[in-house]
Amino acid sequence: MTRTAEQIVLDFAAAFPRKDIDYLVEAMSEDCVYANVPLPPLRGRAAFRDFTAPALARADRIEFIMLHIATARDGLTVLTERIDVFHYGAQRVSVPLMGIFVVRDGRIAEWRDYADLSSFLKQMAAIGQTPQISRS
Numbered sequence: 001m002t003r004t005a006e007q008i009v010l011d012f013a014a015a016f017p018r019k020d021i022d023y024l025v026e027a028m029s030e031d032c033v034y035a036n037v038p039l040p041p042l043r044g045r046a047a048f049r050d051f052t053a054p055a056l057a058r059a060d061r062i063e064f065i066m067l068h069i070a071t072a073r074d075g076l077t078v079l080t081e082r083i084d085v086f087h088y089g090a091q092r093v094s095v096p097l098m099g100i101f102v103v104r105d106g107r108i109a110e111w112r113d114y115a116d117l118s119s120f121l122k123q124m125a126a127i128g129q130t131p132q133i134s135r136s
Contacts, residue, residue, distance in 0.1 A: 005103035006071045009078045012101075012108060013064035019056045025049045029107040037114045058129070061087040076103045084115075091127040095120050 003011070008027070015023040025045050028034070034048050035041035042048055056062065068081040080099040085092055097115035101108050 005076050005078050006069060008103050008106065009080065009101045016062040016064055021049065021053050021056055024052060027108055029104055029109040032108060033110045035112045037112055038117065059086045059088060088127060088129060093123040
């Protein structure tokens with residue numbers, strides 16, 4: 001049975017608490033575009049892995065709490081209102097955001113998150129964490 005775009009996104013989100021970087025990378029298309037708006041987008045699986053793997057390693061746990069999820073009429077675009085929570089020992093950083101995923105041929109081809117970057121940076125600084133935000 002073919003998974004829907006929404007199920008692909010839900011399965012992708014469920015891989016974060018498992019810290020399953022191989023699953024996450026494989027879920028993305030070869031030419032994927034990943035953007036934490038307003039930062040410049042990453043392009044391709046290698047760039048996605050290089051950015052995501054250190055975040056997974058630094059956090060004790062990462063979870064996506066889905067508040068709302070909807071599939072657009074095209075059947076391929078999935079809209080998520082969620083809170084991403086990064087756990088560092090007893091401390092945590094919560095990021096409310098809107099995410100948009102576009103699925104093509106069973107993989108995530110585009111992923112854009114819109115969040116208040118300054119709030120995230122302040123929370124990270126408050127618990128002594130330095131986030132990786134540059135895209136070199």
